[in-house]
Amino acid sequence: xxxxxxxxxxxxxxxxxxxxxxxxxxxxxxxxxxxxxxxxxxxxxxxxxxxxxxxxxxxxxxxxxxxxxxxxxxxxxxxxxxxxxxxxxxxxxxxxxxxxxxxxxxxxxxxxxxxxxxxxxxxxxxxxxxxxxxxxxxxxxxxxxxxxxxxxxxxxxxxxxxxxxxxxxxxxxxxxxxxxxxxxxxxxxxxxxxxxxxxxxxxxxxxxxxxxxxxxxxxxxxxxxxxxxxxxxxxxxxxxxxxxxxxxxxxxxxxxxxxxxxxxxxxxxxxxxxxxxxxxxxxxxxxxxxxxxxxxxxxxxxxxxxxxxxxxxxxxxxxxxxxxxxxxxxxxxxxxxxxxxxxxxxxxxxxxxxxxxx
Amino acid sequence: xxxxxxxxxxxxxxxxxxxxxxxxxxxxxxxxxxxxxxxxxxxxxxxxxxxxxxxxxxxxxxxxxxxxxxxxxxxxxxxxxxxxxxxxxxxxxxxxxxxxxxxxxxxxxxxxxxxxxxxxxxxxxxxxxxxxxxxxxxxxxxxxxxxxxxxxxxxxxxxxxxxxxxxxxxxxxxxxxxxxxxxxxxxxxxxxxxxxxxxxxxxxxxxxxxxxxxxxxxxxxxxxxxxxxxxxxxxxxxxxxxxxxxxxxxxxxxxxxxxxxxxxxxxxxxxxxxxxxxxxxxxxxxxxxxxxxxxxxxxxxxxxxxxxxxxxxxxxxxxxxxxxxxxxxxxxxxxxxxxxxxxxxxxxxxxxxxxxxx
Numbered sequence: 001x002x003x004x005x006x007x008x009x010x011x012x013x014x015x016x017x018x019x020x021x022x023x024x025x026x027x028x029x030x031x032x033x034x035x036x037x038x039x040x041x042x043x044x045x046x047x048x049x050x051x052x053x054x055x056x057x058x059x060x061x062x063x064x065x066x067x068x069x070x071x072x073x074x075x076x077x078x079x080x081x082x083x084x085x086x087x088x089x090x091x092x093x094x095x096x097x098x099x100x101x102x103x104x105x106x107x108x109x110x111x112x113x114x115x116x117x118x119x120x121x122x123x124x125x126x127x128x129x130x131x132x133x134x135x136x137x138x139x140x141x142x143x144x145x146x147x148x149x150x151x152x153x154x155x156x157x158x159x160x161x162x163x164x165x166x167x168x169x170x171x172x173x174x175x176x177x178x179x180x181x182x183x184x185x186x187x188x189x190x191x192x193x194x195x196x197x198x199x200x201x202x203x204x205x206x207x208x209x210x211x212x213x214x215x216x217x218x219x220x221x222x223x224x225x226x227x228x229x230x231x232x233x234x235x236x237x238x239x240x241x242x243x244x245x246x247x248x249x250x251x252x253x254x255x256x257x258x259x260x261x262x263x264x265x266x267x268x269x270x271x272x273x274x275x276x277x278x279x280x281x282x283x284x285x286x287x288x289x290x291x292x293x294x295x296x297x298x299x300x301x302x303x304x305x306x307x308x309x310x311x312x313x314x315x316x317x318x319x320x321x322x323x324x325x326x327x328x329x330x331x332x333x334x335x336x337x338x339x340x341x342x343x344x345x346x347x348x349x350x351x352x353x354x355x356x357x358x
Numbered sequence: 359x360x361x362x363x364x365x366x367x368x369x370x371x372x373x374x375x376x377x378x379x380x381x382x383x384x385x386x387x388x389x390x391x392x393x394x395x396x397x398x399x400x401x402x403x404x405x406x407x408x409x410x411x412x413x414x415x416x417x418x419x420x421x422x423x424x425x426x427x428x429x430x431x432x433x434x435x436x437x438x439x440x441x442x443x444x445x446x447x448x449x450x451x452x453x454x455x456x457x458x459x460x461x462x463x464x465x466x467x468x469x470x471x472x473x474x475x476x477x478x479x480x481x482x483x484x485x486x487x488x489x490x491x492x493x494x495x496x497x498x499x500x501x502x503x504x505x506x507x508x509x510x511x512x513x514x515x516x517x518x519x520x521x522x523x524x525x526x527x528x529x530x531x532x533x534x535x536x537x538x539x540x541x542x543x544x545x546x547x548x549x550x551x552x553x554x555x556x557x558x559x560x561x562x563x564x565x566x567x568x569x570x571x572x573x574x575x576x577x578x579x580x581x582x583x584x585x586x587x588x589x590x591x592x593x594x595x596x597x598x599x600x601x602x603x604x605x606x607x608x609x610x611x612x613x614x615x616x617x618x619x620x621x622x623x624x625x626x627x628x629x630x631x632x633x634x635x636x637x638x639x640x641x642x643x644x645x646x647x648x649x650x651x652x653x654x655x656x657x658x659x660x661x662x663x664x665x666x667x668x669x670x671x672x673x674x675x676x677x678x679x680x681x682x683x684x685x686x687x688x689x690x691x692x693x694x695x696x697x698x699x700x701x702x703x704x705x706x707x708x709x710x711x712x713x714x715x716x
Contacts, residue, residue, distance in 0.1 A: 019498055019499055020499030023463075027459045029459075096377045097380075100389070101381055101389075102385070139535050140377055140378045141382060141536065142378075178499065
């Protein structure tokens with residue numbers, strides 16, 4: 001080897017993952033490889049929360065309001081986190097200077113929300129932010145691309161193909177520039193079922209497990225799955241008295257624990273859980289159960305910061321709330337997350353590289 | 359602004375520097391913005407050191423020997439540093455897994471050493487590593503590009519144009535992908551003068567000052583200058599008895615301090631000093647004087663680790679030396695570096711953005 005040639009970096013000891021990808025994944029984690037991440041990339045849901053608080057319609061909420069809330073949440077909680085997920089529209093450009101350099105940054109790749117095909121109004125199609133790419137995410141100083149995709153295994157072939165295509169596109173774009181690809185796969189009901197109903201709660205754990213299995217396929221190039229918790233403590237026997245319960249019981253804790261184990265087996269890449277707007281106490285219990293089963297941590301949004309909106313537009317009061325309650329919420333999760341599995345200890349890294357033709 | 363459009367990130371509050379560049383510069387520094395960086399990108403000089411130690415010619419030193427020494431130095435000292443400069447040939451691919459994710463990485467862009475034009479054998483032309491780019495450096499998970507350039511203001515117009523062209527090329531490549539550009543500008547003697555002579559020592563401070571001024575021009579897009587110390591304590595009155603002196607005196611300390619001040623005025627971007635193979639004690643004093651004058655820290659190589667080669671090829675002894683003496687050397691510098699100027703407090707950031715046509 002002469003001084004003027006360069007070794008192939010992706011043939012280093014780091015095995016099947018390119019060195020840049022490994023380095024960036026490590027930047028999102030603590031020194032042991034556990035993810036304690038804050039999500040403040042909400043756009044549609046934050047807009048709706050602000051609209052309710054200010055008696056407006058979501059469309060009339062000013063961009064500056066979203067920017068301001070995101071900045072306050074980032075400034076107060078990011079210093080506690082190993083990584084922060086924000087968005088390139090209202091978040092990062094207005095918060096980058098308050099995110100410590102040692103905290104990893106993930107940027108959302110999708111347009112908030114979804115559209116539905118004309119003939120199938122329950123189905124959900126994701127869209128990518130126009131004019132934004134994995135390469136730009138990298139250049140902007142972020143460490144990973146996050147894509148939210150809605151998934152129902154029984155959606156029409158067209159919808160499934162559309163979603164699959166988007167995941168493949170982002171996966172390839174990430175691969176071509178060494179960016180970690182974090183896929184947030186979210187399930188939804190069909191056939192007129194209410195997302196919050198007991199009927200959906202009965203079937204959702206299996207949907208989540210199937211979704212994790214589907215998008216673990218190496219052809220999608222996903223490095224980390226961001227998943228829903230495979231169970232609802234609201235409907236679980238042992239939590240009825242913990243304040244999460246709503247009176248109706250459909251399962252007991254052992255069934256939830258079993259769903260967590262099945263999810264861990266289905267996920268062929270490291271995974272973290274999301275909070276989906278549950279309370280901080282319910283999410284803390286979700287995290288306890290998920291990390292016992294093999295989750296590598298959390299990427300938690302509203303459970304940590306949702307009450308900041310109650311203080312909008314009082315900037316000082318929002319800051320005060322996040323500096324106290326918001327930080328305490330996150331610290332509660334940090335404490336539980338000590339038992340999370342370091343991402344590089346995921347079983348998928350102990351065998352061969354598992355690459356197959358897609 | 360709709361959810362599907364992306365703000366121009368380089369129009370954020372971070373002013374004239376793109377947000378990705380700022381984030382990466384901060385990754386190379388401590389939380390206050392001071393650089394405490396280790397250089398282990400030596401190729402030619404390390405090869406010569408290993409050749410002397412093993413009674414070989416430099417050409418016959420095995421690549422594995424360079425890789426091994428670089429890995430041991432990286433593993434033992436990088437955890438103390440805010441950043442590590444290594445190379446993409448023998449260094450990074452074989453050391454990346456021992457560099458903590460929170461430590462910034464700089465990769466060398468140039469071929470080690472120089473070539474001389476046929477008719478002017480004293481002049482020095484730099485060359486870029488073939489098949490390697492700022493974009494690849496970014497993708498590989500590094501945070502900055504470092505280019506070493508030799509400079510003498512009285513070199514021929516052809517040589518000056520060649521060097522200038524290379525700096526411009528790398529500067530543009532860095533700019534196009536948001537990478538910080540660290541330029542190491544090193545002076546050298548002409549007219550048969552010995553680099554270690556008193557004659558050259560008399561003129562070198564002014565050469566270093568001129569070099570800093572030349573490459574501070576915004577058209578080169580340099581974010582940080584890595585500079586020689588503008589004086590030699592070996593020839594300085596007050597240091598004759600400190601063990602650095604060689605008996606001949608050409609100046610006193612106040613003149614060295616004055617040269618440091620002139621250098622700080624000439625450098626229109628933040629700057630750090632390099633160690634050029636002096637002893638750790640001499641470099642510690644260099645750092646004390648430079649940081650008093652406005653340097654933002656150091657990027658130090660051989661002064662920290664050169665004696666590791668004395669233990670080659672005993673891997674355990676090399677490790678032991680670096681874990682004790684090597685780390686203690688670096689810690690000595692960390693202590694002095696507390697007085698360094700945070701890079702973002704450089705006077706150039708307090709005025710307008712200073713961009714001009716090149």
